[in-house]
Amino acid sequence: MSSDHLYKLFFDKLLEKSEDGFVIIDENGIILDMNEQYCSFLGRERDDIIGQPIGNIITTTSMYDVLKSRHEGDNNGGIYFQPYTSDDTREDQKTYAIANRFCVFNETDELIGAMAQVKFKERALDIAEKVMKAELEFYKLEYQKDLDTAGNFGNLIGNHPGMNELRMRGMKVARTDFPVLITGETGTGKELIAKAIHLESPRRDNPLICINCGAIPHDLIEAELFGYEDGAFTGARKGGRIGKFQLANNGTIFLDEIGDLPLPMQVKLLRVLQEKEVEPIGASRPVPIDVRVISATRQNLQEMMQNGTFRSDLYYRLAVINMETLPLREHQDDILLYANNYLDELNRKYKTAISLSPAVNKCLLKYSWPGNVRELQNVIASAYASCDTEIGIINLTDLPSKIASSPEYLSLSEATGDRKLHLLMQNYEAALITEALNHHDNNVTQTAADLGIERSLLYKKMKKLHIDICREVKKTQ
8 A cells, every 4th residue: 555545544534533624625726625524514515515616615715815825824824714604504694613724835836725624613612611611720720829838827927915816816707708808007918817718718729819909900900800701802812811700719819909999890899799790891691600708908998988989888798807907016026026937938048047136136126117027028138138148147237227227226226325336337328428419419420429439339338328229319321
């Protein structure tokens, strides 16, 4: 048996078993072959099709254009949607299929014909549905992986009575399915509490989906939360997109900064909470969901309701249970616990043994921490990066100047006689540089010349003294 004959047997079996339609035409557009699946779709007998110009069989065909342009495949140029009139198919109605069309050339690059592979609408929709389901499972797994680094309430550290009460209440709340509103200042661990509630709840094996309502443009937030169907709007992704509420089905959704949600979206969210269903943009019917909602905000929603910027009916839906976090200044006894805990993490990561000096401990305790635990972590990270690892101690000079020279600490230092010379010199030098920069309208070159130092040295001093170049200094021309 020749290789050509063997090849034809394989090719014929492919055309027979494939769920797709195939058509082959010569260089003049005459149909050389069409498999039974395509013939059945068109409602024609194969013997009546072979030898006919393709335009006589499919009046809307684009294969003549493919031949004329010597097109080499839609994989390089995008998928083609082949329309059919009501007279072209057995369905007796207008429809479409997804086609991949390409020309065929011989060894001397002469055009000998073209071929099209067609996925019928039902098959295409089935594939799209499977892809969307696979995408849903992928996102669920990815979101679940994020929880591996999260902790339950046992990992919510703090020895202050207020922290103990917060933990105990959180564990009780986690056993229920009621919506929870977490309020408190920025940096107080609202997302950490939301994750702990989820991990302590019966929904722990299902997704926790987190979304920051203030970080999404207003014109995109509906699509982000509720998803959209294929072709729902200009620029919509082919196949549509699953919204965060559907991703969180049977699990928990955490809506951070809920106070930033625009009023029109507040109405839509209220309906979702009431009806327990979402309606993707462009969908013909709503999708039922089973989701626990945890929200959080740094804003005063009571004042926003009075001002008309937050709906009271939505508030009472979200705040069935209200939990308020503690600012760090209200449990100062935990400051060193948090600082050393984060420093231990850095030591384990980088295999070091850095510790805080007594003076640094005293300074950290006296600072007011307007940015709360998040600010404390940033300060420790900055000091860790600045300190001398050979000495193994974080000293006052390693702290940002706003911490080491804070009024709270300086007043303590004066009262105890512990105000160090290097701190005085550091503050004085920072003041001189800042004054010179202001005098020269933030021109670094002129400032360096005025101070009698090289510009590179001035940059080093500014970095050491934590004079913010992005804010204080304009680039020189």
